[in-house]
Amino acid sequence: MLSEKALELIKELDRSKDGKLPAFNEDIIRKVLEEMNTLFQQNQRDVGEAAAGEIRYFPSIHLRHAALDRNKRCLLAYLYNRLERIRAMRWEFGSILPADIRANLCEPETQWFNRYNKNLASYMRSLGEAGGLDLTQDTKPPKNLYVEVRCLRDYGEWEVEEGDTVVLQKDTTHYLPLAACHHLIRQGVLEQVE
Amino acid sequence: MLVSDLRKEFYDVIKGKRILVLVHSDIDGICASKILQSLFRADHILYTVVPVKTRSDLVSAFEQHREQARYFLLLNCGGCLDLVDVLSPPEDVKIFVADNHRPLDVCNIYNGDQVRILSQLGEDEEVPAFEDVFREEESEDEDEDSDEEDGKRRRFDEETLERRRARRQWHQQRHKIIFDYTQFSYYGSSTAMLMFDLAWKLSKDNNELLWWAIVGVTEGQVFERTEQDRCVLATGTLQGHVSRLNHQTQDSQPLDCLRITFEKELKLALYRHWSLVESMRHSLYASTTLKLWTLRGEKRLQELLAEMGLPLVQCRQLYSGMDVNLRQDLRSLLEEKSEKYGLPDLLFPSFSASRGFRIKVGSADYVYSAAALLEPPQKDITPTAAALDVADCLAVGREEVLERGIEGSKQQLSAIYRQVQTFLDMNQVISAGPFLYATVIQGTPDAWFFSAPHCLTLLARFTLRAHVSVSRGRKSGALPLVLTSPDVRAAQPDTCLVCGIPPTSEDSRRNFFGKAFEQAAEKTASRAELEFFDTNIIRLSVDDRSKFFDALISLLS
Numbered sequence: 001m002l003s004e005k006a007l008e009l010i011k012e013l014d015r016s017k018d019g020k021l022p023a024f025n026e027d028i029i030r031k032v033l034e035e036m037n038t039l040f041q042q043n044q045r046d047v048g049e050a051a052a053g054e055i056r057y058f059p060s061i062h063l064r065h066a067a068l069d070r071n072k073r074c075l076l077a078y079l080y081n082r083l084e085r086i087r088a089m090r091w092e093f094g095s096i097l098p099a100d101i102r103a104n105l106c107e108p109e110t111q112w113f114n115r116y117n118k119n120l121a122s123y124m125r126s127l128g129e130a131g132g133l134d135l136t137q138d139t140k141p142p143k144n145l146y147v148e149v150r151c152l153r154d155y156g157e158w159e160v161e162e163g164d165t166v167v168l169q170k171d172t173t174h175y176l177p178l179a180a181c182h183h184l185i186r187q188g189v190l191e192q193v194e
Numbered sequence: 195m196l197v198s199d200l201r202k203e204f205y206d207v208i209k210g211k212r213i214l215v216l217v218h219s220d221i222d223g224i225c226a227s228k229i230l231q232s233l234f235r236a237d238h239i240l241y242t243v244v245p246v247k248t249r250s251d252l253v254s255a256f257e258q259h260r261e262q263a264r265y266f267l268l269l270n271c272g273g274c275l276d277l278v279d280v281l282s283p284p285e286d287v288k289i290f291v292a293d294n295h296r297p298l299d300v301c302n303i304y305n306g307d308q309v310r311i312l313s314q315l316g317e318d319e320e321v322p323a324f325e326d327v328f329r330e331e332e333s334e335d336e337d338e339d340s341d342e343e344d345g346k347r348r349r350f351d352e353e354t355l356e357r358r359r360a361r362r363q364w365h366q367q368r369h370k371i372i373f374d375y376t377q378f379s380y381y382g383s384s385t386a387m388l389m390f391d392l393a394w395k396l397s398k399d400n401n402e403l404l405w406w407a408i409v410g411v412t413e414g415q416v417f418e419r420t421e422q423d424r425c426v427l428a429t430g431t432l433q434g435h436v437s438r439l440n441h442q443t444q445d446s447q448p449l450d451c452l453r454i455t456f457e458k459e460l461k462l463a464l465y466r467h468w469s470l471v472e473s474m475r476h477s478l479y480a481s482t483t484l485k486l487w488t489l490r491g492e493k494r495l496q497e498l499l500a501e502m503g504l505p506l507v508q509c510r511q512l513y514s515g516m517d518v519n520l521r522q523d524l525r526s527l528l529e530e531k532s533e534k535y536g537l538p539d540l541l542f543p544s545f546s547a548s549r550g551f552r553i554k555v556g557s558a559d560y561v562y563s564a565a566a567l568l569e570p571p572q573k574d575i576t577p578t579a580a581a582l583d584v585a586d587c588l589a590v591g592r593e594e595v596l597e598r599g600i601e602g603s604k605q606q607l608s609a610i611y612r613q614v615q616t617f618l619d620m621n622q623v624i625s626a627g628p629f630l631y632a633t634v635i636q637g638t639p640d641a642w643f644f645s646a647p648h649c650l651t652l653l654a655r656f657t658l659r660a661h662v663s664v665s666r667g668r669k670s671g672a673l674p675l676v677l678t679s680p681d682v683r684a685a686q687p688d689t690c691l692v693c694g695i696p697p698t699s700e701d702s703r704r705n706f707f708g709k710a711f712e713q714a715a716e717k718t719a720s721r722a723e724l725e726f727f728d729t730n731i732i733r734l735s736v737d738d739r740s741k742f743f744d745a746l747i748s749l750l751s
Contacts, residue, residue, distance in 0.1 A: 146235070146238055148235065150582065165262060166242065166262060167258055167262060169244070171576065171579050171581070171582055172244045172245075173231070173242065173582070174241070174242045174243075175231070175235065175240050175242075194591075
């Protein structure tokens with residue numbers, strides 16, 4: 001069937017949930033491009049005939065043209081959505097992507113990601129007075145300045161911004177400023193309690 | 195120093211400061227800490243909560259965190275220790291204590307400023323007067339100095355002799371007073387309740403906090419710690435709070451909020467989550483009264499069920515699968531028949547919580563579940579992690595943890611039931627004269643369950659009640675029970691846990707074993723660790739067991 005492969009591409013992307021990125025499917029893309037090439041050549045031939053006055057070629061030309069269009073749209077959608085996801089990941093994971101996701105990018109995507117990184121970084125540096133502003137922190141306004149956290153492993157003494165020290169010991173519960181313990185939560189030392 | 199106004203002298207003091215909360219791993223303590231945590235969150239008071247299980251845990255936790263905070267709060271631990279002596283806190287550290295263990299150490303009560311006791315003393319608790327226990331230290335020093343001089347000069351004038359005699363008398367008197375005061379260990383009113391009162395005075399009370407207070411109070415009730423009359427009083431107060439906070443009609447509230455109801459509840463363990471027959475068999479009260487482990491008892495049970503008109507099929511399946519009509523009538527049916535079968539106390543006033551369309555859960559169910567979580571059968575869960583599990587189980591919306599606890603509790607109760615049956619079948623409850631005595635044999639498959647304080651106490655109570663109900667002599671009712679079990683949870687091998695409980699015939703739940711164990715261990719120089727905050731449980735080296743018991747017998751007879 002026409003455009004079947006292109007649809008498969010879209011479906012594959014759709015099936016993988018948010019926050020994941022399937023491997024760049026070069027194989028199918030090549031097949032779709034081949035299909036488009038054949039369609040185009042067939043059309044080219046038939047258009048010649050049709051121009052000579054053969055009306056009966058018109059429907060098949062239209063069909064192939066529609067299929068070409070559809071393939072093109074699907075390919076663009078695939079590429080665009082992948083970029084969208086990569087961009088979302090930049091905000092989620094920071095400038096360095098996890099290895100498993102990086103392995104799923106194709107070369108141009110990696111280049112795009114690096115350029116996006118650079119752009120974003122230089123923009124963030126230009127904000128605020130000194131040293132810029134990290135836009136990726138607190139993308140939503142926090143409900144509370146403090147957060148209740150549980151310590152998952154022994155970490156030892158740790159200094160909160162105001163100069164207090166806290167001993168982070170396994171299975172203790174703490175109530176701490178959110179901004180200070182943000183990165184410890186990401187490191188997996190602390191766990192937020194609802 | 196006793197604090198009377200919690201709001202002014204405790205809460206306002208710590209506002210805006212960092213506080214370190216050390217919580218004993220019991221349900222009441224954890225409930226209290228949950229109430230406090232929600233208060234602290236509301237006022238942005240930074241806190242750290244550390245669960246502690248034993249005395250040495252308390253000391254090491256204090257050592258580790260002493261640099262962090264100037265204010266410490268001990269929940270359900272430490273009240274019975276001389277805190278200044280044990281912890282030796284720096285000058286500027288203030289220690290607040292809210293402990294339901296009694297008697298409180300006199301040094302804590304009469305400490306000037308550093309140790310402040312938040313727990314309210316009941317009317318029946320008599321603390322020795324200050325002048326009976328303490329005397330000006332200086333004068334004693336002077337005396338000693340003059341003693342030395344006397345020794346040099348060899349002068350025995352009448353005045354010095356008189357003074358010395360007075361001092362000796364005073365010391366004897368002091369010893370007697372202190373002994374009388376510390377002879378019995380018992381439990382005061384619930385700490386969770388105290389903290390809820392604080393929340394109420396701060397106008398920050400809500401249903402969730404109230405529920406924690408209820409669970410805390412129910413723990414004392416279910417494990418028969420708090421005195422009966424105090425339970426009734428607390429239940430009354432709680433009922434007032436329940437009706438105050440739940441007066442809104444059901445339509446005006448969102449469906450999935452916590453709703454608390456006050457009602458008469460069956461004294462059957464976990465019957466809402468088990469089958470009726472199983473639940474009766476495993477609950478202490480019904481099982482020991484009907485003697486369900488005997489053939490006759492089994493017949494009596496069948497008779498009771500037949501008289502109530504409950505088909506056996508229905509009773510043997512899960513309660514939630516029972517016929518709706520039967521479920522509705524169950525309580526009234528049992529109440530009618532309870533007198534005839536000698537179960538007058540089968541119903542007791544209690545509370546239950548429901549949320550949305552989920553199954554109703556009684557406060558006693560929460561207690562059983564939390565107690566099982568506290569002493570998990572899995573070997574890889576540390577005590578501190580278990581305490582966090584309990585905290586999770588009490589949180590609203592964490593039903594899966596609660597259910598895990600309920601399953602664990604069923605296992606625990608079944609193990610207890612099996613063990614009691616073994617004790618009775620093998621006649622392993624022996625009278626040692628002044629007390630009854632039983633031992634869980636080394637290598638029992640269920641020993642893992644019994645190497646934890648709560649479960650061991652439950653087993654002891656079950657055993658004693660069961661033994662008294664089958665023994666012919668009247669005397670056994672007046673005897674306390676001492677139960678030992680191999681401590682397979684401990685790191686060092688060859689230790690056992692020893693647990694003593696008061697006799698069944700006594701209404702009062704005061705327990706004299708704490709002091710007795712201490713003295714017996716001292717006399718025989720046994721390798722005993724008086725580590726637990728519940729003093730009626732100690733850890734003892736197996737080799738010293740026989741001499742320890744000989745000393746205990748001679749002490750008590």
